[in-house]
Amino acid sequence: MGGERDVTPKQQSPSSYTVEQLVAVNPYNPDILPDLENYVNEQVSSQTYSLDANLCLLRLYQFEPERMSTQIVARILVKALMAMPAPDFSLCLFLIPERVQMEEQIKALIVLLHYLETARFRQFWDEAAKSRHIVEVVPGFEQAIQTYAIHVLSLTYQKVPRSVLAEAINIEGLSLDKFLEHQVANCGWNLEKGQGQGPTHCPASQRVQPSRVEEKCCR
Amino acid sequence: MASSYDYEDAHPQQQDALGYDPNFVPDSVKTFVVHLYRHIREKNVYEIHQMYETSFQTLSDRMFKDTPWPSVDAVAQYVDNDHVFCLLYREMWFRHLYARLSPTLKQRIDSWDNYCSLFQVVLHGVVNMQLPNQWLWDMVDEFVYQFQSFCQYRAKMKNKTEQEIALLRQFDQAWNVYGVLNFLQALVEKSMIIQILEQEKEGLEQFTATDGYDYNGGSNVLKVLGYFSMVGLLRVHCLLGDYHTGLKCLLPIDISQQGVYTSVIGSHITTIYHYGFANLMLRRYVEAIREFNKILLYIYKIKQYHQKSPQYEQILKKNEQMYALLAICLSLCPQVKLVEETVNSQLREKYGEKMLRMQRYDDEAFALYDELFSYACPKFITPSAPSYEEPLVNYNQDAYRLQLKLFLYEVKQQQLLSGVRTFLKVYSTISLGKLATYMEVDEPTLRTILMTYKHKTHAVDSDGKIISNADVDFYIDDEMIHVGESKPAKRYGDYFLRQIVKLEGVMNDMDRIKLE
Numbered sequence: 201m202g203g204e205r206d207v208t209p210k211q212q213s214p215s216s217y218t219v220e221q222l223v224a225v226n227p228y229n230p231d232i233l234p235d236l237e238n239y240v241n242e243q244v245s246s247q248t249y250s251l252d253a254n255l256c257l258l259r260l261y262q263f264e265p266e267r268m269s270t271q272i273v274a275r276i277l278v279k280a281l282m283a284m285p286a287p288d289f290s291l292c293l294f295l296i297p298e299r300v301q302m303e304e305q306i307k308a309l310i311v312l313l314h315y316l317e318t319a320r321f322r323q324f325w326d327e328a329a330k331s332r333h334i335v336e337v338v339p340g341f342e343q344a345i346q347t348y349a350i351h352v353l354s355l356t357y358q359k360v361p362r363s364v365l366a367e368a369i370n371i372e373g374l375s376l377d378k379f380l381e382h383q384v385a386n387c388g389w390n391l392e393k394g395q396g397q398g399p400t401h402c403p404a405s406q407r408v409q410p411s412r413v414e415e416k417c418c419r
Numbered sequence: 420m421a422s423s424y425d426y427e428d429a430h431p432q433q434q435d436a437l438g439y440d441p442n443f444v445p446d447s448v449k450t451f452v453v454h455l456y457r458h459i460r461e462k463n464v465y466e467i468h469q470m471y472e473t474s475f476q477t478l479s480d481r482m483f484k485d486t487p488w489p490s491v492d493a494v495a496q497y498v499d500n501d502h503v504f505c506l507l508y509r510e511m512w513f514r515h516l517y518a519r520l521s522p523t524l525k526q527r528i529d530s531w532d533n534y535c536s537l538f539q540v541v542l543h544g545v546v547n548m549q550l551p552n553q554w555l556w557d558m559v560d561e562f563v564y565q566f567q568s569f570c571q572y573r574a575k576m577k578n579k580t581e582q583e584i585a586l587l588r589q590f591d592q593a594w595n596v597y598g599v600l601n602f603l604q605a606l607v608e609k610s611m612i613i614q615i616l617e618q619e620k621e622g623l624e625q626f627t628a629t630d631g632y633d634y635n636g637g638s639n640v641l642k643v644l645g646y647f648s649m650v651g652l653l654r655v656h657c658l659l660g661d662y663h664t665g666l667k668c669l670l671p672i673d674i675s676q677q678g679v680y681t682s683v684i685g686s687h688i689t690t691i692y693h694y695g696f697a698n699l700m701l702r703r704y705v706e707a708i709r710e711f712n713k714i715l716l717y718i719y720k721i722k723q724y725h726q727k728s729p730q731y732e733q734i735l736k737k738n739e740q741m742y743a744l745l746a747i748c749l750s751l752c753p754q755v756k757l758v759e760e761t762v763n764s765q766l767r768e769k770y771g772e773k774m775l776r777m778q779r780y781d782d783e784a785f786a787l788y789d790e791l792f793s794y795a796c797p798k799f800i801t802p803s804a805p806s807y808e809e810p811l812v813n814y815n816q817d818a819y820r821l822q823l824k825l826f827l828y829e830v831k832q833q834q835l836l837s838g839v840r841t842f843l844k845v846y847s848t849i850s851l852g853k854l855a856t857y858m859e860v861d862e863p864t865l866r867t868i869l870m871t872y873k874h875k876t877h878a879v880d881s882d883g884k885i886i887s888n889a890d891v892d893f894y895i896d897d898e899m900i901h902v903g904e905s906k907p908a909k910r911y912g913d914y915f916l917r918q919i920v921k922l923e924g925v926m927n928d929m930d931r932i933k934l935e
Contacts, residue, residue, distance in 0.1 A: 227604070228601050228604060229597075251663070252664075252667075255661060255663060255664055256664075259659070259661060262659065262802060262803065263596050263597065263802050263803055265803050285874060285879060286879045286883070287701055287702055290700075290825065290829070291662065291701070293825055294660035294661065294662065294822065294825060295659070295660055298817070298820070298824070317832050317875075318832055318867060318871045319866075319867045319870035319871045319873075319874060321867075352870045352874050353870070355870075355877065356870050356873045356894065357894065357896070358901075359897065
């Protein structure tokens with residue numbers, strides 16, 4: 201394959217390159233496929249993320265479908281889910297053949313995406329609980345989704361009722377108190393006491409986009 | 420030259436009866452190649468351009484309407500058997516064949532080989548010609564087109580003959596996706612075009628100012644091919660459904676400004692069409708609307724000057740497709756104020772009624788989204804080789820169906836938003852309870868709809884920044900929805916200017932009548 205690769209005479213000593221550099225230097229090289237697969241696992245374990253590298257891998261799968269690993273595809277999709285509100289998950293789906301999208305694992309992830317895209321957090325957490333085996337292997341999953349939920353809440357609400365927040369981030373009772381305490385101390389949230397279930401005051405009104413929300417989307 | 424035309428016209432029967440003789444070179448073709456060869460050696464870009472754009476078309480229309488041009492071997496003797504000229508001639512030969520006849524598999528493979536040889540020569544720097552941008556653009560454009568055409572052809576496996584399948588297996592490197600991408604990438608890299616554009620910003624290089632031409636005796640071929648290859652990469656990635664990577668390939672070109680890409684109308688349109696389409700798929704509707712608006716206005720103003728150009732039909736086709744894409748964008752993101760009046764009135768004329776129905780989000784509306792998308796989308800391809808095992812199946816529609824399905828999925832997710840919009844437009848404040856009643860949903864559902872609205876009206880731009888695309892905005896405070904003021908900016912300036920021009924026209928007409 202890739203008989204024209206000699207067209208681009210490149211210094212190929214992979215050992216001296218990081219995977220990111222490999223992708224940048226030679227994005228259309230089937231030989232880097234195993235490196236990219238390892239890199240997906242590395243992203244999972246080290247809680248890092250590279251959309252470019254993952255798209256590059258999906259592209260190679262698209263060119264040579266017989267080399268595709270559903271396991272790896274599923275991991276890429278979980279990481280993409282964690283990158284919400286960025287549209288990474290859709291970007292990946294555009295490259296995944298329909299027949300692979302029909303496989304159980306992938307189908308489950310597409311359902312999860314649908315709930316996140318339509319802000320149905322209750323259903324999302326219920327469904328995620330059923331797919332534990334897929335999402336639990338990826339550290340930081342819950343926190344990433346909570347961050348996304350808070351992002352959407354802060355775009356929408358001036359003050360978020362405690363119950364709405366609890367549902368969206370799937371934290372209740374004492375844990376929620378703890379969570380709020382942490383947010384007040386570190387993220388500038390205000391709590392509004394009052395009626396039994398006092399509303400929680402996020403600092404983020406839709407008019408001022410706090411930098412906190414933006415940072416999360418940087419990759 | 421006139422005499423040779425007469426000669427041809429006098430013997431149409433005879434030629435038909437004899438069929439196509441690839442070795443027969445009419446005098447007019449002899450003259451054509453001799454002159455073209457001389458102009459290329461003399462680096463007379465103006466004359467090359469004339470011959471390439473006009474003479475080639477005229478000769479094709481008059482003598483090669485439904486036969487190929489004479490073979491390269493037959494004309495080589497008139498051009499000193501010049502290797503590079505023969506490669507260029509063959510490139511045009513195949514382009515003409517693709518445009519007017521249907522290429523056989525063998526011809527497709529030969530054309531691939533010719534591109535390989537041509538690009539190898541350019542990449543190894545042994546070319547010192549100066550060619551018109553139009554021609555260089557056409558090379559990249561045609562290269563990508565033939566790749567796409569090959570993928571479509573190959574995917575129709577059902578009616579392949581044994582012979583064709585044997586050829587496909589034997590020449591599995593022909594139009595191989597890695598080969599195509601690596602050639603384009605190699606042209607970008609070898610030409611150093613990204614660095615050149617970077618240095619140009621600091622005033623250290625001239626590229627855009629000279630339209631890519633080299634006035635110091637050098638060649639423009641590699642540089643400009645490299646430049647257009649970035650657009651080629653954008654297009655290939657869009658065909659593959661890889662919109663993010665496509666846009667990344669285009670990043671070195673600043674499309675907010677004029678550039679070499681705008682020096683050739685075909686390149687200008689291809690760039691913006693794919694840029695806009697990719698942004699639409701990335702949900703960056705405002706960005707897509709802005710660029711579609713600009714190019715549609717531009718086409719509206721200049722299309723009359725291209726009526727005789729061979730690209731005219733293509734220009735009109737892309738024009739119509741981009742109106743369809745604009746209709747989709749505006750239905751999902753009603754930012755009509757971004758659209759100039761002329762474009763808007765054209766749009767209403769073409770799609771006004773459909774756009775109204777698309778707002779309803781019922782089955783009929785989905786059918787319309789489907790229709791417009793299918794009409795206006797790129798010709799998606801499946802890049803992988805077929806399975807040669809029986810039973811042979813066609814897979815030429817697979818890529819298109821997947822992109823369509825995912826797009827309609829997105830439309831479905833947004834279906835309740837147009838209802839929200841309608842209410843937000845007429846209230847400055849409204850309680851959650853009341854809006855829930857109006858929309859016939861319970862309150863928790865309304866909350867999710869409102870959050871969906873927020874999520875879907877925000878896009879993540881290429882720097883990862885979150886930007887709002889919302890035409891109407893709101894926030895919720897204590898069970899009340901407060902709607903942000905949206906002041907519709909009336910375009911009085913545009914409107915008055917147009918009326919003034921009209922009035923002047925009428926007054927001129929009246930003056931003329933008086934004189935007669």
